[in-house]
Amino acid sequence: MSWLNKIKFSVIIMSCSILSSCCIGYDDYHKLLTAEQAAWIPDPSLKSFIMENEYGIKESFVLDSFEDTIITMNNDKCNCQVVFQRRSAAYISTFTTEHHFEQSLNTLNFTDLDIGINWKQQASWDFDKNEQIPHSYTSNNYPNPTSISIVSDTTINKQSYPKVMILKFAPADVEETGVIEADFIPLQGIVYYKLKNGVSFYRNPMP
Amino acid sequence: MSNQISFFLLLAITASFYGCCKPELRHQFELSAIQKEAIPYTDNQKISFITNSGYNFDLDVTLSTDFIIPMDFERGCFYDEFEKILATITSENPKLTISISSTALPEWESDISIYDLELQVNDKWFYPDCQIGNYSAIDFADTTIYNRHFKNAMVFELCYDYTNKGDTSAIYFEKIVYSKENGIELITFTNNDYYELVK
Numbered sequence: 001m002s003w004l005n006k007i008k009f010s011v012i013i014m015s016c017s018i019l020s021s022c023c024i025g026y027d028d029y030h031k032l033l034t035a036e037q038a039a040w041i042p043d044p045s046l047k048s049f050i051m052e053n054e055y056g057i058k059e060s061f062v063l064d065s066f067e068d069t070i071i072t073m074n075n076d077k078c079n080c081q082v083v084f085q086r087r088s089a090a091y092i093s094t095f096t097t098e099h100h101f102e103q104s105l106n107t108l109n110f111t112d113l114d115i116g117i118n119w120k121q122q123a124s125w126d127f128d129k130n131e132q133i134p135h136s137y138t139s140n141n142y143p144n145p146t147s148i149s150i151v152s153d154t155t156i157n158k159q160s161y162p163k164v165m166i167l168k169f170a171p172a173d174v175e176e177t178g179v180i181e182a183d184f185i186p187l188q189g190i191v192y193y194k195l196k197n198g199v200s201f202y203r204n205p206m207p
Numbered sequence: 208m209s210n211q212i213s214f215f216l217l218l219a220i221t222a223s224f225y226g227c228c229k230p231e232l233r234h235q236f237e238l239s240a241i242q243k244e245a246i247p248y249t250d251n252q253k254i255s256f257i258t259n260s261g262y263n264f265d266l267d268v269t270l271s272t273d274f275i276i277p278m279d280f281e282r283g284c285f286y287d288e289f290e291k292i293l294a295t296i297t298s299e300n301p302k303l304t305i306s307i308s309s310t311a312l313p314e315w316e317s318d319i320s321i322y323d324l325e326l327q328v329n330d331k332w333f334y335p336d337c338q339i340g341n342y343s344a345i346d347f348a349d350t351t352i353y354n355r356h357f358k359n360a361m362v363f364e365l366c367y368d369y370t371n372k373g374d375t376s377a378i379y380f381e382k383i384v385y386s387k388e389n390g391i392e393l394i395t396f397t398n399n400d401y402y403e404l405v406k
Binding site for chain 2: 097199
């Protein structure tokens with residue numbers, strides 16, 4: 001290779017390198033869910049489950065959608081690479097489309113868990129700060145919980161769980177048949193919920 | 208040329224008159240006595256059901272009769288009205304909203320279906336014996352099902368359910384036994400659970 005070709009080749013390589021790198025002051029973003037975080041979305045092998053209340057009334061929920069995607073994209077201006085993960089599962093009642101549970105995680109910006117209940121109640125948890133945040137859909141005025149807590153070694157309906165996420169809503173915020181408490185466990189989703197009218201539903205069988 | 212202009216002008220004037228007319232009632236179809244008898248509920252009635260596990264629950268009935276105008280029957284300057292009787296039955300636990308209705312039929316459809324019953328539980332539609340479109344064969348008859356004998360009854364089935372993806376471990380609505388005398392007699396589920404009318 002002549003010295004002129006060497007220079008040409010170097011210029012091309014340098015140009016490519018400059019074009020493919022981020023702007024000064026910006027970085028590539030690469031954030032995926034940890035296994036522990038991902039477990040807050042039910043495992044897709046859970047195709048359906050049954051909730052039963054103290055009066056023997058049963059209601060089953062079936063998997064309506066599941067997603068686990070790693071998304072790679074380039075920032076238009078700076079050419080920084082952005083890689084994030086989205087994982088979600090939604091279950092709908094076989095009795096009425098008014099009843100559903102939906103859990104969704106994504107790592108874009110921060111690790112955000114969104115939970116939807118019966119299309120009318122919602123909750124969000126920031127795993128980076130380990131704190132409750134307002135749900136991203138603020139325009140619909142649906143109630144957020146008054147508290148979200150992740151508790152260890154808890155017993156629900158005689159069954160012990162190492163970790164449970166407990167959502168509590170103010171009764172005044174929800175409809176008469178709305179949910180005032182919802183308990184979720186890793187990989188299995190909801191295991192207990194209590195309605196404003198006092199009726200409690202447990203998973204049958206408890207996972 | 209002037210003939211063509213006159214023709215289009217006349218056509219436009221005719222069309223504008225036709226488009227601006229105030230629609231008038233052409234026909235008012237009333238429910239037949241047979242149709243009214245097919246919905247044996249009264250307004251503000253309370254009924255009770257018992258589950259297979261022995262839990263009793265009450266349902267509230269509201270009954271309304273009104274004239275409706277189906278979209279297909281509002282054409283141009285005329286419209287047709289059809290009398291509709293609707294019973295809405297609700298309970299809180301379990302959460303049920305049941306609608307049963309019968310709509311008056313024009314003469315040209317009276318041979319096809321004499322009841323025109325529609326039955327909906329929550330957002331699920333039930334049809335007599337899943338014979339959608341074959342209503343001529345539908346009638347009340349003495350029926351034995353689930354080891355029970357029902358007089359003058361029809362069996363409605365959930366013929367299509369969006370949520371049913373073949374998962375046999377989930378529970379789905381299955382059938383509804385509906386009688387001329389008592390209305391809904393029995394609601395069954397695919398796991399053999401049932402809700403039965405307390406008489």
